[in-house]
Ligand SMILES: Nc1ncnc2c1ncn2[C@@H]1O[C@H](COP(=O)(O)OP(=O)(O)OP(=O)(O)O)[C@@H](O)[C@H]1O
């Protein structure tokens with residue numbers, strides 16, 4: 001059974017640019033797929049193909065069980081797309097804009113009003129609800145746009161960088177609304193530049209670059225693939241480095257990195273915080289004074305950088321140093 005969003009071998013070229021180069025996707029119903037990739041990777045193009053806004057040169061796409069190429073109109077009725085279908089009318093107030101969307105979707109006037117009020121509250125627009133949208137700031141307009149996309153909850157939603165330009169509080173508010181939607185059975189494809197967002201919201205993550213899927217899996221799977229956790233230790237005396245390495249060896253999984261100038265020793269480990277306590281005890285027993293010690297887990301940022309090759313030409317050591325610097 002293909003999922004609620006399914007794509008096979010999508011290809012889309014614009015002149016010399018191959019925006020999509022054989023993309024396959026399969027998003028199970030009621031889950032969130034986070035589509036990540038550097039600028040120009042093809043994320044928006046994928047969203048536009050799946051939401052019927054452009055036709056692919058090749059490939060197949062099925063959304064909510066409907067063939068995107070054969071029945072685009074039916075697909076449009078089954079999906080929501082933030083920032084596209086939600087055209088804000090400048091001269092209407094925020095409240096009127098949202099009620100109007102509800103009415104367009106055949107809600108009763110009462111339901112449309114109540115949903116509008118609820119969303120204005122959720123997106124911290126209640127104070128500005130009765131002002132024309134043309135008086136809104138950029139971030140307010142963005143939130144109104146998102147709220148408009150959320151008036152009805154279609155079975156399948158697409159959000160292209162929904163939280164770009166939102167402050168942390170409003171980003172949090174959107175995350176909550178998204179989680180409620182998904183708990184209610186909505187399937188969501190979300191593109192984002194905020195890896196923390198994908199980490200927080202997405203069941204599965206798909207990383208694309210140059211129009212190709214270069215990795216997929218859960219956030220944890222991708223992190224494990226990048227190299228798991230490590231202990232970073234800074235000794236007080238430079239002369240203690242060899243001794244520290246000796247103490248750490250039984251705890252590590254091989255492959256030490258030593259940075260003489262910062263007196264830092266980095267050891268890939270598995271075993272988490274308990275292991276850290278043991279390491280500290282052992283160092284203490286051997287009289288090695290430490291300035292700093294910590295367990296570092298790879299973040300999705302590490303995954304992204306290692307996958308998309310921003311430091312691909314550099315060796316493991318450089319990556320460790322980059323990590324240490326953050
Ligand atoms: N209408 C178009 N005409 C010409 N080239 C296009 C068009 N749309 C997209 N492209 C090109 O296709 C490639 C993929 O663009 P796309 O917008 O899908 O990237 P993206 O992953 O969404 O990037 P961003 O993170 O910057 O939003 C880019 O090289 C872009 O310049």
Ligand SMILES: [Mg+2]
Nearest residue numbers: 043044045160
């Ligand atoms: Mg884009």
